[in-house]
Amino acid sequence: MGEKKRKEANKNNMIFGKKNFKWMFIGLGFIALGFILMAGGGSKDPNVFNEAIFSWRRIRLAPTLVLIGLGLQVYAILLNPDKDQSQK
Template identity: 40%
Template sequence: MENKETFLFDRRKYMILIAGLVMLAIGFGLMLGGGSENPSEFNPEIFSAKRVGIAPWFLFIGLLLPIVAIMIPKKSV
C-alpha cells in the first residue's frame, strides 16, 4: 500500500490564503504614519481618506479571503 501525502488545501486555496495575508499587510501599511512629533500638536493627517476609508477595506477583504478559502469546496480531480 502506497502512503501518499496530501495537503489540506489545493493550490488555489493556498493562493487565496496568501492573497488574504498580502491584503492585510497592505491595509496595515496604509494605516502607518500620520502621527505628530509633539504630542501637544494635532496632525489632521491621521484622518486622511487613505487611513480612514481605503485601509479598512483592505483589512476587511484580507480577513474575508481566508474564510472564503476555507469555505469553497475542493476541486474534484
C-alpha cells in the same frame, strides 16, 4: 504499499490544497497592505495635532482592504480543494 498509494494517502491527509494556500496568501497581502496604509500620521510633539490621521487613505481605503483580506481568508478556508480535481 506502492508508491502511488503512498502519494495518494499523503495527498488525502492535507486539509488545504494549493488553491486554498494561494487564496490565503492573497488575503494576507490585502491585510498587510491595509495595515501599512493605515500606519503613520502621528506627531513627534504631543502638543501638536496632525490632521493627516483623518485622510481618505487611513479612514476608508485601508480598513476596506483589511476587510477584503479577511473575506478572502474566509473564502480560502471554505474553498473545497477536491472539487477541482474531481472535474478533471
